[in-house]
Amino acid sequence: MPITYYMIYSKSADKIIISDTSDFNIEHILDCGQVFRYLKTGDCYTLFAKDANCLLQSKDGCVIIKTKFVDFFVNYFDLDRDYKKIKSELVKFDELNEPIRFGSGIRLLNQDPLEMIISFIISANNNIPRIKMIIERLCKGLGQNMGDYYAFPTLNALQSADESFFKSIGAGYRAMYLVNASRQLKDFDLDYLKSLTTSDLRKKLVSLMGVGNKVADCIMLFAYKKTDLFPMDTWTKRVYTKMFNDKTVSADVMSKNLVGRFGDLSGYAQQYLYYYFRSLKLTY
DNA sequence: TTCCAGGGATATA
DNA sequence: TATATCCATGGA
Known part of the structure; x- marks a missing residue:
């Protein structure tokens, strides 16, 4: 039996x-809108996830991830998944050809469910720099002090x-939702x-205050690896309009x-399209 | 000054 | 079920 992986x-x-960076690019991964807690310092990135952290650096054609949480980040960066196979399937769609070339190093991260729920409630009708700022203040205010950084708050801390408080960190009208x-x-x-199906999980998530279909889809895609979904935000609506020349239908x-x-690769397709067209500042 | 951002809740028909 | 309006905030 051949080993394909x-x-x-x-x-x-x-x-x-x-060692193979054709399917792993730090900028592509961090800038495609799935993660909000990272800093660029010189040619390095510092990334925070749940209560862990790591340092990312490109060197000699490799990417080095320095961390005390090795196994956590092997899973977090989805390193045991074959993205060449995913891209080879998706590239059969003409409209994905250029987006996949442009964002060839995108990977869908396996992030913490609570962190995604809270982060994407904050994301609603908001922009990424402000989302990052609010989440940073949230961690500083309620997260455990880990020495040189703060963990994402636990549910108990959030409930306290x-x-x-949520208004004081800039959450605005989303404070009540939080x-x-x-x-x-x-x-x-x-x-x-x-363990729930995408449909059942969506129903469960949208029962949360501040979670609608789009936020639920992001939570499912970024925390639960549900990929038979396509989050529709202000950018991907424009992508749809451009692809099908139809802006009359609902999100x-x-x-x-x-x-x-x-199909089942929709979530991946969405990330390539989102990253590409947002970088172009696509307009209607 | 107005528009916009990884939208959702609510009222109304 | 489908549409209209309101919502905090700050950068462009």
């Missing part, structure tokens, strides 16, 4: 080395905060939810039509 990385106690959603989450088993119908087109 090969390792793109090696790991030791304190670092991961990505009131509306005035208070209510945090309360509602006491009845959620976030690990169990992964839900757009999403449904695109999932009909890209």
Whole structure:
């Protein structure tokens, strides 16, 4: 039986080395809108996820990930998935040809469900620099002090905060959503939810205050690896309009039509399209 | 000054 | 079920 998979990385106690960077690009991964907690310092990036951190650096054609949390980040960066295969399937769609070439090093991260729920409630009708700033203040205000950084807050910490706190960090009218959603989450088993179908999980997530279909799709894509979905935001609506020359349909119908087109790889297709067209500042 | 950002809640028909 | 309006904030 042939072995079709090969390792793109090696790991030791304190670092991961990505030897094949054709499917791993730091900028592509960080700038495609799935993650908000990172800093650029010189030619390095510092990334924070849940209560862990790592340092990312390109060197001699490799990417080095320095961290105390090696196994956590092997999973986080989705290193055991074959992105060549995914891209070879998606590139059969003409409209994905250039976006895949442009964002060839994108990977869909396996992020923490609670962090994604809170982050994407904050993301609604907001822009990425402000989302980053609000989340940074959130961690500083409620997250555990890890020494040289702050962890993402636990659910208990989030539940201890009131509306005035969330307003003080700049959340605006989403402050009330964050208070209510945090309360509602006491009845959620976030690990169990992964076993639900995309449709059932979406129903569960949109019951949270501040979570609609788009935010739910982002949570499912970035925390639960549900890829038979296509989050429709202000950019991907423009992509749809450009692709089909039709801006009369609702976002839900757009999403449904695109999932009909890209199937189980829709979530990946969405990231390539989002990253490419946002970089072009596509307008109607 | 107005528009816009990884939209959602609410009222209304 | 489908559409209209309102919502904090700050950069462009």
